[in-house]
Amino acid sequence: MKQQRENCKNCGIDFEISIQDAAFYTRMAVLRPTHCYLCRMQRRLAYRNERFLYHRKCDLSKKQIISSFSLDKPFPVYDNEVWWSDDWSALSYGRDFDFTRPFFDQFFELRDRVPRLALQQQKPMENSRYCNCASRNRNCYLVFSTNECEDCYYGSWVNNSRNCIDNLNIEHCELCYECVGCVGCYTLLYSRDCIDCSDSYFLRDCLGCRYCFGCSSLVNREYCFFNEQLSESEYKERVAALDLGSRSVIEYLKNEIPLALGPSIVKSIHGARIENSSGDYLTNCKGALNCFECDSCEDLSYCMCVQNAKSCMDFSYWGGNAELIYESQACGYDIFNLRFCNLCWSGCSDLTYSDHCFASKNCFGCVGLKREKYCILNKQYTPEAYSDLSAKIVEHMKETGEWGEFFPVSKSIYAYNETLAYEQIPVLREVVLKKGWTWIDSTQRSQGSYIGPDVALPENISELDDAVCSKILHCKASNKAYKIIPQELDFYRKLNVPPPELCPDERHLRRLSLRNKRAMWNRECASCNDPIETTYSPDCEEKVYCEPCYRDFVYGANES
Template structure:
């Protein structure tokens, strides 16, 4: 049975108005106010609106989630002026953005409560809210204080790592993103419990593996797809418990070691040759209709040990979720992205350990918040920014409990009448900007889409971080054509710690000394691409949240699979045919 959230009984006037709207809802086709796409609003979807006591959004469910993921910080750092001193500091906020920043420790020591409210219920809400968020600084890198000697954004319990993005437990890593408890790795995304890996995505418990994705429990291998418990393999797809496989051919140990001894991946031309060969091999690989594991009564992609998660993407141990992207141990939520270890969230992004959150962003360990951003350990707040351990606040002003509920009731009524309540912040509220968000890393936004979302644009060259300090920014950039083919031929004084121009992005990057030591130790080629392009390419080897209906490539039964941005032409098997294929070929 759907249960109305407890706080709604304290807003009687709003409750009467929303009841009339919800009672009149009927299932049927709806048209997105943003994209003009149509979708079928079901009884189940209407049930979620009634559960959270909110009006239905005017946007297609997919448009809502793409907007939400545009708020999650992405894969870039900038030099941004300090809010008070003007001195350049590292931040995920672009230097031309109207959002202001403070170093993380300074931000945590500030109190952003205001003495008087300037919120006028008669005026448009979102215009006033945008003024508030531009007046309250952002924590520059979202370092929670648990890290040691790291540079990055939104990271926890990490050490001695460089350019880390949205992860936990990294040690001695360079350019990891969305990784957990991995060590001595370079260019890894969605990588868990792994060591000495390079260019991997969606892997778990790997050791000394490279150019691999959708794999688990493999050792000393390269160019793998959908492999489990493999060792000493080079070019393998859909393999289980294998050794000495070379481009899907079983060899003896002696034959395998001879072939490997003849391959030098520290040579760029050799690497490109084998990358092309692996791409050709992938044309013969079999993809399951989805990569779900141990999930029941659910639909979506990358669902692990989850129950009753409908139209969801990348969930771990989550329950009763509806149209949600990326959650860990979360439950009872709808239209949320980037959430974990909490419950009862609606149309919200980046929340951890909270409950009863609606239309919020980056609110951690909070209870019963609406339209709040960057709040921590707060309870019963409405339209607040940057608060910590506060209760009964509106627009960053403290109220008594009685006055708080009275004002919230009034605000929600006028917002509902204007069609504001029930919609999320526009892209102008995204602190990193949609074009530099995790949404961009996962699937990218077209120019038309950025315009529809009202997303500001910022020059990617302004304030770009090229190295650990800003000192090399004024040096002339090296043309990648001038980089020697073999790693052993590269003069570190000439190429390490110097700006190198990525010809595709037209943006400079650098290779730092610790990174160079990794390439020498692992015998990998010197990079020719900006790390942003490398990480995006890795992330996009994952299947997307976008479903597609197509026949099983083996039995022709209709299946629902999920589009892959990097592999358009795939052999997708239904679950039964996929399992039979694995059994017959392993």
Template sequence: MEYKPENRICQNCKKDFIIEPDDFSFYEKIKVPPPTWCPECRFQRRCLFRNERKLFRNIDGFTGKPILSLYPPEAEFPVYEDSYWSSDNWDPFSYGVDFDRSKPFLTQLYELNLRVPHPRSDAINMVRSDYSANAADLKNCYLIFNATSTEDSAYGNAVDYCKNCFDNSHISSSERCYESFWLNKCYDTNFSSECDECVSVYFSKNCVGCSNCFGCVNLRNKTYCYFNEQLSKEEYQEKIKNLELSKWSNIQKVKEKSELFWLDFPVKYVQGIKNYDCSGEYISNSKNVRNSYLVRGGEDLKYVHYSQTTGCRDSMDTTVSGLNSELIYECMTCGWNSSQARFSFECWDGGIDFEYSMFCGKKANHVFGSVSINSGDYVILNKKYHKEEFYKLRDEIRKHMDEMPYVDKRGRVYKYGEFFPPEFSPFAYNDTITPEHFPLSKDEIISYGANWYEIPKTEYNTTINSSDIPDDIRDVKDEIVKEIISCEKCNRAYKIIPEELQFLRQNNLPIPHSCVDCRHKERISQRNKSKLYRRKCNCNGECSSNNNYDNTIEHFHGKDQCKVEFETSYAPDRPEIVYCEKCYQQEVY
């Protein structure tokens, strides 16, 4: 069947959006109706179901003992220790209920969800990593979130296949890195951003294959460069020695200098390398990925976000996915060796064919409207059915969802084909990743239909202020790990763990003066938002349009202004010089 582009009005924001022919083809392929919310509102709605890195004090529903959990007590459902939850010591089918034709199906699913136990931290195969969550295969990690196969690391999110890394965000296959963002295959790379295959690099951005470089930007396969100036080995080492990077005060000066220096050089309209026919931001090693964000090794994707473990393919509108997943649609945290998941939340680590389900996977297949099913086939509302009965009842429920849809607090209608309503989220809006992309005030959040968490004012018995920390790491005593420090930015308390102190001493780096949350916020402030803007290339012929950068070579358009237009995450009012692919490549390579 041949499809044509179609304009729709978003049910949520009331703005126009377009459904493209390829979109219709995908919906037909997986047998779902077209969406009634625009792509941006769909992403915002899914984000409400992702608390990435906040732990709450809760009670284990089995032992009655205090535990730390991703889920606050206000979520109301019971939580189990992950190992017990994934065991055969309890029976999720004992919570099964019959389908009630007298009320909306989503109401029934929500009621079931409040009764069935959930895992406390959504983590598997963890070794000595009790304070980490949303993770798999971690060893000796502390406060590492949204991570896979990482060890001996602390304080980070999206840290995959890494070793001995502290205070990083969105890094992969790297070792001994510190305070960096969007790295791949790097070693000893610190205070840097968007670097690939670099060694012993500091305060640098968008460098590839470089070693022993400091304060650099847009370099390829360079060694001993200082703020893009080529030096001899001896000159470089003398420069670094004179900086005295063991001092906190000097780190702050260099950081400010390097970030200002970066602005004098062009950035590519999209951050990423080794892509074919891709659009969005932070995409690498991917093919046919459109309007997506933070994707590594993806193929045939659209409106996909946070797919940073390779292997997500043939999917749309999924957030937090990857590792050999396919045919995923309108899901949050689904995938990981799974396929055919639709309108689901936390269904991963194996399994096929999930709809309107939560916390299902592993050895479960063909599951509809169920919670915490990790083994068993043909399940609806946590009840097993014969194959023929399952498909008959599933089709009846889909029809029932159209005839008696759920209507949320704001009057938005949820027929078959919609993700869960905001009010179904177990998290408050400001405890999720949503504010990182859609910042709203308390009143706006309540009006939207989500919950708000009022952070309690807590008196911390801190023992020292951050200003009391010795400026030089060489002057720091072992007793620092016993201190409770007051953050210089928010005044909340934080500590230095022994492994962190050891790492900083080995790398001759100073003690941080802010808490882990403030460090996280500052780090991801480097990260562009997912929203795309239509812009023209800033190459003006022989220089940039703001005259801050002189081109080093004549470009394909000669001395005339470049006419190329593109979609980019750099808003028009941003200070960066944004070049198209060709102009950028001619300057960098």
């Protein structure tokens, strides 16, 4: 069988289907995709809202709650405790399948009636009410896709960390501020892509460094300033001369350090212990192709933010002992053989076109099930009847052209600009509406009834008093209202950090801009001219090296 080319129905770009891809489609008994992998990713991420939270009431208990669903949603929203209780059953919404109608029409009618969890959280969650897509956190606030953390605030994809504020994609870190893509770091500020670094500022691509300032591509170094080796006393003198509690000084350094160091030399792929893999930010992966932010995975293609998974394709977010997952998102914890699923957790297996199901097996087109088997549209059948009917539905979907496609963006439970799809692939409001997708305007996101004067933050953290925690601030970029909470103020004082003039959403967007998009480019190594695949686009400022050349450069420079 030869490699095939298809034309994406969404963006119109030709894409390839490899022999390996075709074999996986046969294994999963699905048709070849009609969308390219980026459009498939966009479609899945259009069903993931992490950061947009709303005040509303639980539709069963009437208790005031925080939810990822705005008030205009057609389905009931239950407080998490109520949703998990035995006070209701998703089977009560079951219905027969109608072969005179398309599957999706019937599925979405069911979806819009079944109650949903207010937030995607897994216990224990202690004093972490304003967190979504999160598990086992303590004393956390406005962190998303965050697990096993304590005293962390305003972050995304933060894991196993403590006392960290304003970070993106960090793990096993403590006392880190404004860091992106860092692992095992302590008291690290304004840095990116660093491992095992501490007591440092403004680092990039450094490993095992401490007491360094404004440096890049260093390994196991101390007391370096702008990549210059100093004595301990010289280093401390230079750092002490800088007022790092001043906002203007920090902004000056953010601009000055890249100019002083010149274009960064970077490796084509961020990764460790990877074999026959492509993408970016991969760890302990084998045979992971076009994958991003994946750890401990084998034989994956077109996956992102997945851990501990095997033999999966087009899978976004989670994992945790996952195998044979296709075109699904936010599924995890001991899952097997899921096709076209959204938010199916904890021991689910053999599910197809199901949403928001837990510990369920052999289900097709179901919503909100807990520990059920052999269900179609939330109606239970005998194993034999289930097998016969589900096979007939697949044939029906092939006739209607629905089989093999993830849920359409137009039917997402979220507005496009509420979702991670908008973060990864921004689309203008006019284009979104023209495609038949939904959009939420800022006027629909009420920020309360506060009407009052703008509060000016002082330029220096030393000038900020406790009264700021009782005031409403307005973002200098978006004019959104935001606050500084007492724990946050204590952190800024401890690390001598100037208070932010931007709201958490704007700070998050600026950190996102420091990460490459999840798309691959064919380029040449800037050193040896060998072909490389990388997420660094051809117009980026960095000099991109293949791994051997980067290793020679880094370790050669650090030995001199």
